Amino acid sequence: MTMMEVGIKVLSPIETFFLPLENLIKIPSDLWEQMAEEALIEDYMAKQDNPDNPIFKRTFPIELERNQIKILEEFSGEQPQREYEPCPPDIRCLSTHAPFAYSIAMAKNDIEIRRKPTEYRGWTLINASLSKASDEAFAEYHINNNVPRGCIIGAAELVDCVNIDPGIWKYVFDNPNYFKKPIPIKGKQCPLWSAKSDIERKAFDLAWNQIDR
Incomplete structure:
Protein backbone atom coordinates (compact mmCIF):
# COMPACT_ATOMS: atom_id res chain seq x y z
CA MET A 1 0.00 0.00 0.00
CA GLU A 83 13.89 24.50 11.29
CA TYR A 84 15.09 27.85 12.59
CA GLU A 85 18.86 28.20 12.41
CA PRO A 86 21.08 30.78 14.09
CA CYS A 87 23.13 32.86 11.69
CA PRO A 88 26.78 31.75 11.43
CA PRO A 89 29.00 34.22 13.32
CA ASP A 90 31.20 34.98 10.30
CA ILE A 91 28.37 36.33 8.10
CA ARG A 92 28.80 39.95 7.00
CA CYS A 93 26.39 42.72 6.06
CA LEU A 94 26.77 45.39 3.38
CA SER A 95 25.13 48.76 4.03
CA THR A 96 24.55 50.85 0.93
CA HIS A 97 22.13 53.46 -0.41
CA ALA A 98 18.66 52.08 -0.99
CA PRO A 99 18.70 52.00 -4.84
CA PHE A 100 21.90 49.95 -4.89
CA ALA A 101 20.78 47.66 -2.06
CA TYR A 102 17.49 46.86 -3.79
CA SER A 103 19.12 46.48 -7.20
CA ILE A 104 21.39 43.73 -5.82
CA ALA A 105 18.69 41.93 -3.81
CA MET A 106 16.22 42.09 -6.73
CA ALA A 107 18.76 40.75 -9.27
CA LYS A 108 18.86 43.99 -11.28
CA ASN A 109 22.55 44.59 -10.56
CA ASP A 110 25.37 42.32 -9.41
CA ILE A 111 28.08 44.77 -8.36
CA GLU A 112 28.82 47.32 -5.66
CA ILE A 113 31.60 49.89 -6.03
CA ARG A 114 33.80 50.48 -2.96
CA ARG A 115 37.06 52.22 -2.11
CA LYS A 116 38.40 49.35 -0.02
CA PRO A 117 39.04 45.74 -1.05
CA THR A 118 37.81 42.75 0.91
CA GLU A 119 38.94 39.14 1.16
CA TYR A 120 35.52 38.08 2.45
CA ARG A 121 33.56 35.64 0.30
CA GLY A 122 30.17 34.10 0.94
CA TRP A 123 26.67 35.06 1.96
CA THR A 124 26.31 38.78 2.58
CA LEU A 125 23.24 40.47 4.05
CA ILE A 126 22.12 43.60 2.20
CA ASN A 127 21.15 46.63 4.29
CA ALA A 128 19.31 49.56 2.65
CA SER A 129 20.44 52.73 4.38
CA LEU A 130 18.22 55.67 5.33
CA SER A 131 20.08 58.07 3.04
CA LYS A 132 18.25 59.49 0.03
CA ALA A 133 21.39 60.91 -1.56
CA SER A 134 21.29 58.46 -4.47
CA ASP A 135 17.54 58.20 -4.99
CA GLU A 136 17.83 59.23 -8.64
CA ALA A 137 19.29 55.76 -9.27
CA PHE A 138 15.93 54.11 -8.57
CA ALA A 139 14.80 55.09 -12.07
CA GLU A 140 17.89 53.48 -13.59
CA TYR A 141 16.96 50.13 -12.08
CA HIS A 142 13.19 50.59 -12.61
CA ILE A 143 12.50 50.29 -8.90
CA ASN A 144 9.83 52.25 -7.03
CA ASN A 145 11.49 54.57 -4.51
CA ASN A 146 8.71 54.00 -1.97
CA VAL A 147 10.55 51.17 -0.25
CA PRO A 148 11.53 50.31 3.33
CA ARG A 149 14.85 51.79 4.44
CA GLY A 150 17.06 51.31 7.45
CA CYS A 151 16.66 47.54 7.26
CA ILE A 152 18.10 44.33 5.87
CA ILE A 153 16.16 43.74 2.66
CA GLY A 154 17.95 40.76 1.15
CA ALA A 155 21.16 38.80 0.74
CA ALA A 156 23.55 37.65 -1.97
CA GLU A 157 26.79 35.73 -2.21
CA LEU A 158 29.91 37.86 -2.52
CA VAL A 159 31.97 35.91 -5.05
CA ASP A 160 34.74 38.31 -6.13
CA CYS A 161 36.44 41.64 -5.48
CA VAL A 162 38.09 43.26 -8.52
CA ASN A 163 40.35 46.31 -8.70
CA ILE A 164 39.01 48.39 -11.61
CA ASP A 165 40.88 51.69 -11.00
CA PRO A 166 43.40 53.00 -8.48
CA GLY A 167 41.53 53.00 -5.16
CA ILE A 168 38.33 51.65 -6.73
CA TRP A 169 37.10 48.10 -6.15
CA LYS A 170 34.14 46.20 -7.56
CA TYR A 171 32.37 43.72 -5.29
CA VAL A 172 30.70 41.03 -7.40
CA PHE A 173 27.56 39.26 -6.15
CA ASP A 174 25.64 36.14 -7.16
CA ASN A 175 22.53 34.25 -5.99
CA PRO A 176 20.52 37.31 -4.89
CA ASN A 177 17.65 36.92 -2.42
CA TYR A 178 14.99 39.59 -1.94
CA PHE A 179 13.27 39.26 1.43
CA LYS A 180 9.50 39.39 1.80
CA LYS A 181 9.96 40.71 5.33
CA PRO A 182 12.63 43.43 5.74
CA ILE A 183 14.38 43.42 9.11
CA PRO A 184 14.80 46.86 10.70
CA ILE A 185 18.39 47.45 11.80
CA LYS A 186 20.70 50.44 11.63
CA GLY A 187 23.51 49.99 9.11
CA LYS A 188 27.17 50.88 9.39
CA GLN A 189 29.51 52.78 7.12
CA CYS A 190 32.29 50.19 7.01
CA PRO A 191 32.23 48.12 3.81
CA LEU A 192 31.23 44.86 5.48
CA TRP A 193 30.21 44.56 9.10
CA SER A 194 29.34 41.73 11.45
CA ALA A 195 26.79 41.45 14.24
CA LYS A 196 28.16 42.61 17.58
CA SER A 197 25.15 43.49 19.76
CA ASP A 198 22.26 41.26 20.77
CA ILE A 199 19.93 43.29 18.54
CA GLU A 200 22.24 42.87 15.56
CA ARG A 201 22.63 39.14 16.16
CA LYS A 202 18.84 38.74 16.32
CA ALA A 203 18.46 40.68 13.07
CA PHE A 204 21.10 38.52 11.41
CA ASP A 205 19.31 35.37 12.61
CA LEU A 206 16.03 36.54 11.11
CA ALA A 207 17.75 37.42 7.86
CA TRP A 208 19.68 34.15 7.67
CA ASN A 209 16.44 32.19 7.88
CA GLN A 210 14.97 34.04 4.92
CA ILE A 211 17.82 33.13 2.56
CA ASP A 212 17.08 30.49 -0.04
CA ARG A 213 20.40 28.70 0.22
Whole structure:
Protein backbone atom coordinates (compact mmCIF):
# COMPACT_ATOMS: atom_id res chain seq x y z
CA MET A 1 0.00 0.00 0.00
CA THR A 2 1.32 3.45 -0.90
CA MET A 3 1.06 6.17 1.74
CA MET A 4 0.99 9.83 0.75
CA GLU A 5 1.51 13.03 2.68
CA VAL A 6 1.83 16.66 1.66
CA GLY A 7 4.46 18.82 3.32
CA ILE A 8 3.68 22.51 3.68
CA LYS A 9 6.70 24.66 4.51
CA VAL A 10 5.79 27.99 6.13
CA LEU A 11 8.53 30.54 5.47
CA SER A 12 8.06 32.84 8.45
CA PRO A 13 8.27 31.43 10.99
CA ILE A 14 9.97 28.50 9.24
CA GLU A 15 7.81 25.48 10.01
CA THR A 16 6.87 22.27 8.26
CA PHE A 17 3.58 20.40 8.49
CA PHE A 18 2.88 16.95 7.06
CA LEU A 19 -0.82 16.42 6.45
CA PRO A 20 -2.43 13.04 5.79
CA LEU A 21 -3.85 13.02 2.29
CA GLU A 22 -7.42 12.65 3.51
CA ASN A 23 -7.10 15.88 5.49
CA LEU A 24 -6.40 17.98 2.40
CA ILE A 25 -10.09 18.19 1.53
CA LYS A 26 -10.73 19.83 4.91
CA ILE A 27 -8.51 22.85 4.19
CA PRO A 28 -10.59 26.00 3.56
CA SER A 29 -10.75 26.87 -0.13
CA ASP A 30 -9.15 30.31 0.21
CA LEU A 31 -6.17 28.86 2.08
CA TRP A 32 -5.79 26.06 -0.46
CA GLU A 33 -5.90 28.58 -3.32
CA GLN A 34 -3.08 30.54 -1.73
CA MET A 35 -0.98 27.40 -1.41
CA ALA A 36 -1.76 26.30 -4.96
CA GLU A 37 -0.54 29.64 -6.36
CA GLU A 38 2.90 29.19 -4.84
CA ALA A 39 5.70 27.56 -6.84
CA LEU A 40 6.37 23.90 -6.20
CA ILE A 41 10.09 23.88 -5.44
CA GLU A 42 10.79 20.42 -4.19
CA ASP A 43 9.59 16.90 -4.93
CA TYR A 44 11.28 14.07 -3.17
CA MET A 45 10.61 10.47 -2.19
CA ALA A 46 11.49 9.08 1.20
CA LYS A 47 11.56 5.30 1.55
CA GLN A 48 10.87 3.27 4.66
CA ASP A 49 12.76 0.05 5.38
CA ASN A 50 10.52 -1.67 2.85
CA PRO A 51 11.51 -0.20 -0.56
CA ASP A 52 8.19 -1.36 -2.02
CA ASN A 53 6.29 0.98 0.30
CA PRO A 54 7.44 4.49 -0.66
CA ILE A 55 6.08 7.59 1.02
CA PHE A 56 5.72 10.46 -1.40
CA LYS A 57 6.06 13.94 0.04
CA ARG A 58 5.75 17.28 -1.69
CA THR A 59 6.88 20.50 -0.10
CA PHE A 60 5.27 23.83 -0.96
CA PRO A 61 6.92 27.08 0.25
CA ILE A 62 4.22 29.46 1.44
CA GLU A 63 3.86 32.41 3.78
CA LEU A 64 0.79 32.40 6.02
CA GLU A 65 -0.78 34.57 8.68
CA ARG A 66 -0.72 33.26 12.23
CA ASN A 67 -4.42 32.35 12.18
CA GLN A 68 -3.85 30.31 9.00
CA ILE A 69 -0.98 28.48 10.65
CA LYS A 70 -3.30 27.55 13.51
CA ILE A 71 -5.71 26.05 10.97
CA LEU A 72 -2.95 23.88 9.53
CA GLU A 73 -1.91 22.78 13.00
CA GLU A 74 -5.45 21.53 13.59
CA PHE A 75 -5.45 19.56 10.34
CA SER A 76 -1.98 18.12 10.77
CA GLY A 77 -2.63 16.76 14.24
CA GLU A 78 0.97 17.48 15.20
CA GLN A 79 3.16 20.34 16.26
CA PRO A 80 5.17 22.00 13.47
CA GLN A 81 8.76 20.93 12.95
CA ARG A 82 10.81 24.06 13.43
CA GLU A 83 13.89 24.50 11.29
CA TYR A 84 15.09 27.85 12.59
CA GLU A 85 18.86 28.20 12.41
CA PRO A 86 21.08 30.78 14.09
CA CYS A 87 23.13 32.86 11.69
CA PRO A 88 26.78 31.75 11.43
CA PRO A 89 29.00 34.22 13.32
CA ASP A 90 31.20 34.98 10.30
CA ILE A 91 28.37 36.33 8.10
CA ARG A 92 28.80 39.95 7.00
CA CYS A 93 26.39 42.72 6.06
CA LEU A 94 26.77 45.39 3.38
CA SER A 95 25.13 48.76 4.03
CA THR A 96 24.55 50.85 0.93
CA HIS A 97 22.13 53.46 -0.41
CA ALA A 98 18.66 52.08 -0.99
CA PRO A 99 18.70 52.00 -4.84
CA PHE A 100 21.90 49.95 -4.89
CA ALA A 101 20.78 47.66 -2.06
CA TYR A 102 17.49 46.86 -3.79
CA SER A 103 19.12 46.48 -7.20
CA ILE A 104 21.39 43.73 -5.82
CA ALA A 105 18.69 41.93 -3.81
CA MET A 106 16.22 42.09 -6.73
CA ALA A 107 18.76 40.75 -9.27
CA LYS A 108 18.86 43.99 -11.28
CA ASN A 109 22.55 44.59 -10.56
CA ASP A 110 25.37 42.32 -9.41
CA ILE A 111 28.08 44.77 -8.36
CA GLU A 112 28.82 47.32 -5.66
CA ILE A 113 31.60 49.89 -6.03
CA ARG A 114 33.80 50.48 -2.96
CA ARG A 115 37.06 52.22 -2.11
CA LYS A 116 38.40 49.35 -0.02
CA PRO A 117 39.04 45.74 -1.05
CA THR A 118 37.81 42.75 0.91
CA GLU A 119 38.94 39.14 1.16
CA TYR A 120 35.52 38.08 2.45
CA ARG A 121 33.56 35.64 0.30
CA GLY A 122 30.17 34.10 0.94
CA TRP A 123 26.67 35.06 1.96
CA THR A 124 26.31 38.78 2.58
CA LEU A 125 23.24 40.47 4.05
CA ILE A 126 22.12 43.60 2.20
CA ASN A 127 21.15 46.63 4.29
CA ALA A 128 19.31 49.56 2.65
CA SER A 129 20.44 52.73 4.38
CA LEU A 130 18.22 55.67 5.33
CA SER A 131 20.08 58.07 3.04
CA LYS A 132 18.25 59.49 0.03
CA ALA A 133 21.39 60.91 -1.56
CA SER A 134 21.29 58.46 -4.47
CA ASP A 135 17.54 58.20 -4.99
CA GLU A 136 17.83 59.23 -8.64
CA ALA A 137 19.29 55.76 -9.27
CA PHE A 138 15.93 54.11 -8.57
CA ALA A 139 14.80 55.09 -12.07
CA GLU A 140 17.89 53.48 -13.59
CA TYR A 141 16.96 50.13 -12.08
CA HIS A 142 13.19 50.59 -12.61
CA ILE A 143 12.50 50.29 -8.90
CA ASN A 144 9.83 52.25 -7.03
CA ASN A 145 11.49 54.57 -4.51
CA ASN A 146 8.71 54.00 -1.97
CA VAL A 147 10.55 51.17 -0.25
CA PRO A 148 11.53 50.31 3.33
CA ARG A 149 14.85 51.79 4.44
CA GLY A 150 17.06 51.31 7.45
CA CYS A 151 16.66 47.54 7.26
CA ILE A 152 18.10 44.33 5.87
CA ILE A 153 16.16 43.74 2.66
CA GLY A 154 17.95 40.76 1.15
CA ALA A 155 21.16 38.80 0.74
CA ALA A 156 23.55 37.65 -1.97
CA GLU A 157 26.79 35.73 -2.21
CA LEU A 158 29.91 37.86 -2.52
CA VAL A 159 31.97 35.91 -5.05
CA ASP A 160 34.74 38.31 -6.13
CA CYS A 161 36.44 41.64 -5.48
CA VAL A 162 38.09 43.26 -8.52
CA ASN A 163 40.35 46.31 -8.70
CA ILE A 164 39.01 48.39 -11.61
CA ASP A 165 40.88 51.69 -11.00
CA PRO A 166 43.40 53.00 -8.48
CA GLY A 167 41.53 53.00 -5.16
CA ILE A 168 38.33 51.65 -6.73
CA TRP A 169 37.10 48.10 -6.15
CA LYS A 170 34.14 46.20 -7.56
CA TYR A 171 32.37 43.72 -5.29
CA VAL A 172 30.70 41.03 -7.40
CA PHE A 173 27.56 39.26 -6.15
CA ASP A 174 25.64 36.14 -7.16
CA ASN A 175 22.53 34.25 -5.99
CA PRO A 176 20.52 37.31 -4.89
CA ASN A 177 17.65 36.92 -2.42
CA TYR A 178 14.99 39.59 -1.94
CA PHE A 179 13.27 39.26 1.43
CA LYS A 180 9.50 39.39 1.80
CA LYS A 181 9.96 40.71 5.33
CA PRO A 182 12.63 43.43 5.74
CA ILE A 183 14.38 43.42 9.11
CA PRO A 184 14.80 46.86 10.70
CA ILE A 185 18.39 47.45 11.80
CA LYS A 186 20.70 50.44 11.63
CA GLY A 187 23.51 49.99 9.11
CA LYS A 188 27.17 50.88 9.39
CA GLN A 189 29.51 52.78 7.12
CA CYS A 190 32.29 50.19 7.01
CA PRO A 191 32.23 48.12 3.81
CA LEU A 192 31.23 44.86 5.48
CA TRP A 193 30.21 44.56 9.10
CA SER A 194 29.34 41.73 11.45
CA ALA A 195 26.79 41.45 14.24
CA LYS A 196 28.16 42.61 17.58
CA SER A 197 25.15 43.49 19.76
CA ASP A 198 22.26 41.26 20.77
CA ILE A 199 19.93 43.29 18.54
CA GLU A 200 22.24 42.87 15.56
CA ARG A 201 22.63 39.14 16.16
CA LYS A 202 18.84 38.74 16.32
CA ALA A 203 18.46 40.68 13.07
CA PHE A 204 21.10 38.52 11.41
CA ASP A 205 19.31 35.37 12.61
CA LEU A 206 16.03 36.54 11.11
CA ALA A 207 17.75 37.42 7.86
CA TRP A 208 19.68 34.15 7.67
CA ASN A 209 16.44 32.19 7.88
CA GLN A 210 14.97 34.04 4.92
CA ILE A 211 17.82 33.13 2.56
CA ASP A 212 17.08 30.49 -0.04
CA ARG A 213 20.40 28.70 0.22
